[in-house]
Amino acid sequence: MLGEFDLIDRYFRDAAARRADVVLGVGDDGALLRPKAGFDLVMVTDTLVEGTHFKAGASPHSIGHRALAVNLSDLAAMGATPAWALLALTLPATDESWIKEFAGGFLALARQHDLALVGGDTTRGPLSVTVQAVGYVPHGRGLRRSGARVGDVVLVSGTLGDAAAGLHDSNEYLRGRFDYPTARIALGESLLDVASAAMDVSDGLLADLAKLTAASGVGATLEIANLPLSDSLLAVQGLEAARRLALTGGDDYELLFTMSEANWEEWRRVWAERSAADQSVAITPIGRIDQHEGLRMTLAGKSVDRTALGIERSGWDHFEA
Amino acid sequence: MLGEFDLIDRYFRDAAARRADVVLGVGDDGALLRPKAGFDLVMVTDTLVEGTHFKAGASPHSIGHRALAVNLSDLAAMGATPAWALLALTLPATDESWIKEFAGGFLALARQHDLALVGGDTTRGPLSVTVQAVGYVPHGRGLRRSGARVGDVVLVSGTLGDAAAGLHDSNEYLRGRFDYPTARIALGESLLDVASAAMDVSDGLLADLAKLTAASGVGATLEIANLPLSDSLLAVQGLEAARRLALTGGDDYELLFTMSEANWEEWRRVWAERSAADQSVAITPIGRIDQHEGLRMTLAGKSVDRTALGIERSGWDHFEA
Numbered sequence: 001m002l003g004e005f006d007l008i009d010r011y012f013r014d015a016a017a018r019r020a021d022v023v024l025g026v027g028d029d030g031a032l033l034r035p036k037a038g039f040d041l042v043m044v045t046d047t048l049v050e051g052t053h054f055k056a057g058a059s060p061h062s063i064g065h066r067a068l069a070v071n072l073s074d075l076a077a078m079g080a081t082p083a084w085a086l087l088a089l090t091l092p093a094t095d096e097s098w099i100k101e102f103a104g105g106f107l108a109l110a111r112q113h114d115l116a117l118v119g120g121d122t123t124r125g126p127l128s129v130t131v132q133a134v135g136y137v138p139h140g141r142g143l144r145r146s147g148a149r150v151g152d153v154v155l156v157s158g159t160l161g162d163a164a165a166g167l168h169d170s171n172e173y174l175r176g177r178f179d180y181p182t183a184r185i186a187l188g189e190s191l192l193d194v195a196s197a198a199m200d201v202s203d204g205l206l207a208d209l210a211k212l213t214a215a216s217g218v219g220a221t222l223e224i225a226n227l228p229l230s231d232s233l234l235a236v237q238g239l240e241a242a243r244r245l246a247l248t249g250g251d252d253y254e255l256l257f258t259m260s261e262a263n264w265e266e267w268r269r270v271w272a273e274r275s276a277a278d279q280s281v282a283i284t285p286i287g288r289i290d291q292h293e294g295l296r297m298t299l300a301g302k303s304v305d306r307t308a309l310g311i312e313r314s315g316w317d318h319f320e321a
Numbered sequence: 322m323l324g325e326f327d328l329i330d331r332y333f334r335d336a337a338a339r340r341a342d343v344v345l346g347v348g349d350d351g352a353l354l355r356p357k358a359g360f361d362l363v364m365v366t367d368t369l370v371e372g373t374h375f376k377a378g379a380s381p382h383s384i385g386h387r388a389l390a391v392n393l394s395d396l397a398a399m400g401a402t403p404a405w406a407l408l409a410l411t412l413p414a415t416d417e418s419w420i421k422e423f424a425g426g427f428l429a430l431a432r433q434h435d436l437a438l439v440g441g442d443t444t445r446g447p448l449s450v451t452v453q454a455v456g457y458v459p460h461g462r463g464l465r466r467s468g469a470r471v472g473d474v475v476l477v478s479g480t481l482g483d484a485a486a487g488l489h490d491s492n493e494y495l496r497g498r499f500d501y502p503t504a505r506i507a508l509g510e511s512l513l514d515v516a517s518a519a520m521d522v523s524d525g526l527l528a529d530l531a532k533l534t535a536a537s538g539v540g541a542t543l544e545i546a547n548l549p550l551s552d553s554l555l556a557v558q559g560l561e562a563a564r565r566l567a568l569t570g571g572d573d574y575e576l577l578f579t580m581s582e583a584n585w586e587e588w589r590r591v592w593a594e595r596s597a598a599d600q601s602v603a604i605t606p607i608g609r610i611d612q613h614e615g616l617r618m619t620l621a622g623k624s625v626d627r628t629a630l631g632i633e634r635s636g637w638d639h640f641e642a
Binding site: 139 | 345352353354356361365366367369372373374396401408409439441442446447449455458461463519536
């Protein structure tokens with residue numbers, strides 16, 4: 001067995017303690033943290049396993065980025081601002097160059113979000129990475145999946161389907177969308193008190209929207225013509241396959257959220273200005289929350305079912321078409 | 322891939338939200354927690370991997386217990402009171418009876434410590450378990466490894482070497498000490514403002530004491546005749562092998578700590594009364610902190626070196642004999 005903190009110490013020392021709320025970082029039995037007053041904490045964890053979440057031989061820099069990004073994406077979905085993370089790294093052997101590259105990918109993203117790595121564990125075994133991340137939301141204002149109301153607009157950030165295509169395609173843009181997902185932290189923060197429900201798109205739009213509507217006790221109708229598709233995805237896959245990937249492909253790590261029509265009319269202007277100023281991600285309305293449980297789809301306003309779109313039932317739960 | 326929270330939901334639902342500081346437990350993108358005022362948080366993580374930390378085919382009930390216990394032991398070493406945990410479980414296949422037994426072992430220990438499981442992730446891959454646990458310590462009073470001072474008494478809880486023997490021996494008591502380690506939470510809490518340094522014994526006494534003294538910038542001398550050994554260990558292994566296991570065997574999860582002579586004289590009476598009343602674990606003085614870096618050993622007051630005790634250098638770092 002590798003020494004518990006030896007490797008992490010060596011390559012992650014830089015990231016250990018740059019925040020006022022970190023009393024003691026990496027190196028003891030645990031980290032000592034002093035939460036800011038007036039905030040709730042959001043705690044999340046996600047694991048990436050070789051062969052399940054990334055291919056054998058994948059870039060360690062990308063794995064380091066993704067292991068943190070998928071957790072930050074969960075924080076974004078709750079509207080949280082990242083603060084601390086723990087890293088549990090299981091490696092088949094001590095490979096310093098692998099660890100160095102992995103740390104590079106992890107720490108670059110951590111620095112971008114002022115997140116402190118405050119501890120971890122390094123063990124020997126088949127390659128996998130579990131990250132636990134903690135963030136702040138103002139007291140009582142964390143976003144949930146369960147607040148969508150009939151009549152709310154269904155919205156999604158960025159474009160969908162790119163990552164699923166990038167897993168198998170050599171197109172540089174699409175591969176980058178799989179290898180280096182962007183956690184929508186600033187977007188999540190801006191949705192506090194505005195969105196009625198939110199989650200991140202990790203298992204595919206239909207699967208995740210089904211979870212959001214089930215948690216809220218409502219249904220939804222999606223307009224397929226409105227799905228945001230990247231030029232690269234359209235060029236490589238064509239319109240029909242692009243739509244299928246947008247509906248069922250996973251690993252996008254965009255935010256899926258709902259808000260009242262009134263909030264949307266107001267907030268869209270604020271976000272559009274911000275987007276123009278600092279190239280924040282674009283937001284697209286893709287549907288509407290309705291009363292009848294389950295999901296329905298329209299194409300240019302006309303009802304379509306999943307078979308017409310070439311979509312198998314498998315791949316998500318709770319789907320009705 | 323298994324549904325992210327489906328399995329955890331099914332078997333862990335009972336444990337999700339019984340604490341006032343849990344706003345939202347399992348089931349959303351993350352947990353929402355409201356830390357109590359006046360406390361620091363201690364955050365720890367530890368991974369158990371099949372083949373490294375337990376044998377293939379080991380009892381899932383024991384694995385569930387151990388996965389949480391080794392994390393609680395880290396909390397105990399900081400003097401923390403357990404509050405919340407996240408569970409990241411990687412399984413080669415969906416095996417409901419395995420998960421049910423695992424959950425039984427995990428939750429029995431969680432209930433014992435009023436700990437809420439507030440989230441997690443279930444993924445497919447080689448069997449491993451990563452737990453992250455969070456506990457409270459009163460503001461600014463968390464125990465550290467780095468506070469040992471020259472002249473302090475070196476103390477250890479319980480008996481040493483049992484777990485290392487139990488990994489290979491069929492003796493019921495010794496096996497139980499490996500399969501069901503006890504996190505010394507009440508002891509850790511009672512050491513706040515009393516102990517000068519503390520950590521848990523997970524890699525073996527010599528290895529861990531070397532870390533504690535290095536972190537404190539001091540050395541220590543151990544009296545081998547004082548090592549606390551169980552009757553079972555002595556019966557099965559004999560005195561010499563028992564001492565070797567006590568010095569170098571891992572997985573004891575006892576607490577190793579130091580305090581001034583004055584504090585020891587006072588606190589030992591308090592703890593002895595408590596121990597008599599509720600069978601709390603016994604504490605044994607096993608050495609003394611001194612100025613010269615590294616570790617030295619005596620047997621009935623006479624200096625001995627590791628070779629005389631039949632101990633190889635390998636197995637721990639920083640050791641000087």
